[in-house]
Amino acid sequence: MVKHSKKKSHVPFRLNILFLSVFLLFSTLILRLGVIQIVNGEEYQRVSEQTENVTAESTAPRGKMYDRYGRVLVDNNPEFALTYIRTQNTKQAERLELAQKLASFIEKDTDDVIDRDLKDYWIIANPEEAKAKLTEKEWEEMESGDAYQLQIERISDKDLNTIKNDPAELEVAAIKRAMDNGYALSSQTIKVGLTEDEIAKISENLGELPGIEIQADATREYPYGDTLQTIFGNVGPIPRDELSYYGLRDYERNDQVGISYLEKEYEEYLKGQKEKLTYVTDKSGEPIGEPEVIEGKRGNDLVLSLDIDLQQEVEKILDEELRDARQYGATRGYVVMMDPETGEILSLAGKEYSKGEFKDRTFGVIGDAYAMGSTVKGATVLTGYQYDVIKPNTVLRDEVLYFKDEGKKSSYTANAMGPITDLVALQRSSNVYMWKIAMMMAEYDYAPYESSSYDPTAYNEFRESFSQFGLGVKTGIDLPGESSGLSGGSNDFGKILDFSIGQYDTYTPVQMAQYISTIANDGYRIEPHLLKEVHEPSDKENLSNTVLYQHTPKLLNKIKMSEDKVEHVQRGMWMVMNTKEGTARSGSYFESNDYVAAGKTGTAQIGDDYNLTLVGYAPYENPEVAFSVVVPELNDSTSGKVNKKIGGRILDAYFDLKDEAKKPKNYEETKKEDLD
Incomplete structure (x- = not known):
């Protein structure tokens, strides 16, 4: 019998x-748990009680606006603002007490305070009387929100008059309203433009004014006075109907934004x-330690296509x-000047008579539309x-026409005028030639004193064709509120005759400038614009060398015909201003040695x-400036030829000034560095 040796197991050892x-x-x-619990327990307990970071933001100055040669058009005027940051635990009564203290140090405008604001204030300022507005049963049965709304509804005019009739109390209410806007730990502006005396008083008492700060701010300043102020636009509180729009873009309710024209159009630039203060808070909402600071900076600067020297002269x-034309009833007038090749607006002006003087309009x-008359005949x-x-060169007879109905x-x-070509029709401004074009398009079989059927779709054909030039459609100019003009509401045959000579649909002055620019530019319609460049803000007086955006011309469309036909019409417009029978020739308004002009006059009754x-536009051979002049609602068909006088003088001004623009020191060197 063989014995097998027993194998030793290693499992117990393993x-x-x-x-x-x-x-x-x-x-x-x-x-490790002991160290955490015993040694670092207090620290970790404090950290565990912290909540998310909360960021408070302060206002920052807006960007400036410059003209095409770097001259400041819109600047910032340094001021000091009173701001307030409240914590999440600040009670209404505490804010009321603080508002009462502030009212003794500052003067606060009360124009923006509405009745609803005063009702909220009245409840806080009169707690016992406010409580008595509801019965005990109502307090017991109603939710707090419903009870508050019922309190608001039961506040009478008599209650509010106790505030309205007390200027000091009304001022406290206005301050309290400003303090209550926005969210906890967000900076609320109470007043911009503190006086030296107000700054001194507040500074002396800051220790008893929790959450109050004095910060540097700025308001808009216009070195050239009223020139173009309406086009620059205004800055103000966010309109109520746009709160959601701005709220989605991280604006605070009390932020100042551009509310009209260029300020609004280029708000994002x-x-x-803003300067940002990031707080760490505990569970109760109280800040822990000092905030982290991220410095703010001024907004970006806009360079506009405008020439301020030319603008002031225009x-x-x-x-x-217009003053000279007051004898003919002149009350308004408009001018637009633009580069037909790039669309850059060089000058735009409007004046309206009011209380003995012509004021800015x-x-x-972009908003006022008129029947423009024969200027549309091109x-x-x-x-x-x-x-x-x-x-081109089709001959039609200019004659007296007799219609049964018209x-x-x-x-x-x-x-x-007898038999004339299209060029002569433009030169001498023949209405009959244009009417015959309209009749042929409408398939109207003309016979004296007889009526005929016609095709009303000719209206659509005319309007579609005119839209290629920017007539009857928005031009695309970078200003909010542009009108497209008005289309006539009737398709009667007689109205299509009026349409063909510019006495039916209405157009704006900027549409007329785009129309003539399209002809001057060989049929290419370019979008007009005011913004030329955007630069980073600079601490120096001159523009920064860093260009963030540069506008390039935007082609909207090419009209549906060959360039040789456009050139043919250009020739007709040259004849208007440079031949004996041209309608703009009399008076020698366009006989400068500096340029040769082309164009078209118009009178709409x-x-x-x-x-x-x-x-x-001018020069005729190589156009660099196109313009429109509109003087509406005069009481005489010639009215001292005010349109021609204005047109001749603004062209002279352009050519006199274009080589003499007062560029700021070192501007050309700055531009050369940008190009390099």
Whole structure:
């Protein structure tokens, strides 16, 4: 019998090693837990009671605006503002007490306080009387929100008059209202523009004014006075109907924003980067330690396409010529000047007569629309080409027309012009030539004193064609509130005749500038614009070298015809201003040695009034400036030729000033560095 040797097992030894390792790990864990609990327990307890970080933001100055040569148009005027930051635990009664103290140190405007604000204030200021507005049963049965709303409803006019009739109390209410805006640990502006005396008083008492700070702020300043102020726009509180829009973009309710024109259009560029204070708070909402500070900075700077020297001269010319035209009933006038190739607006001006003087109405260049008269005849001729009812040099007879329903119609001249080409029709401003284009488009079979059927779709064809030039549609200019003008509401045959000579639909002055620019630019319609560049803010007087954005010309469309046909119409517009029978020739308004101009005059009769208009461009061979002039609602068909006087003088001003612009020191060197 063979005996087998018994194999020795190693399992117990391995288990021992495992048990030892587990023991050591648990010992280390218990030791670590002991350190955490005994040694660092207090610190970890404090950390565990902290909540999320809360950030408070302070206002920052807006960016500046410059003209095309770097001259400051809109600046910031340094001021001091009174601000308030409340904690989450600050009670209403404490804020009321603080507002009462502040009222003894500052003067606060109360114009923005509404009745609802006063009701909220009355409840806080009169707690016992406010409680008595509800019965004990109502207090027991109603939710707190419903009870408060019922209190508000039961506050009488008599109750509010106790505040309204007490200026000191009303001032406290206004301060309290400003303090209550926004959220806890967010900076609320109570007053901008503190006086030296107010700053001194508050500084002496800051120890008893928790949450109150005096901060540097700025209001808008205009080195050129009222010039273009309406177009620059205004800054103010966020409008109530836009609170949601701005709220989604991290604005506070009491932030100041651009509320009109360029300030509003370029809010995202102009707004400053706020200083941020990040607090760590405990569970009760109280700050722990000092906040982390991220410094703010001024908003970005805009360089506009405007030439302020030209702008001031245009406004002066417009004012002087409108004053002379007061004898003809002149009450308004407009001018727009732009580069037809780039769309850059060089000048835009509007004036309106009020209380013995002409005041600014520049916004009217985009918002006021008028029948423009014969200035649109270039578009009518080109529409005739597009629909193949005429060709360049087509001869039509200018004659007296007799319609069964519209009666006798003729051009403005004493005698009929007879057979004329399209060029002569533009030169001498023949109405009959344009009417015949309209009749052919409408398939109207003209016979004296007889009526005929017509195709009303010609209206749509005309409007579609005119829209290619920017007439009857928005131009795309970078200003909010632009009007597209008004389309006539009737499709009667007689109205299509009026349409063809500019006496039916209405257009704005900026549409007229884009229209003539499209012709000057060989049929290419460019979007007009005021913004040229955006620069980073600079601590120096001059612009920063860092360009964040540079505008490039935006082509909107090319009109639907060959350039040779556009050039043909350009020739007709040259004849308007440079030949003996041209309607703009008389008076020698465009006989400068510095340039050769082309354009078209216009007179629209609306009832007993006349709108005098003029569009043009120069130099004829290589256009660099196009313009529109509109002087509406005059009482005479010639009215001293005010449209031609303004047109001639603004062109002279452009060519006199274009090489003499007063550029700031080192501006050219700065631009050269940018290009390099």
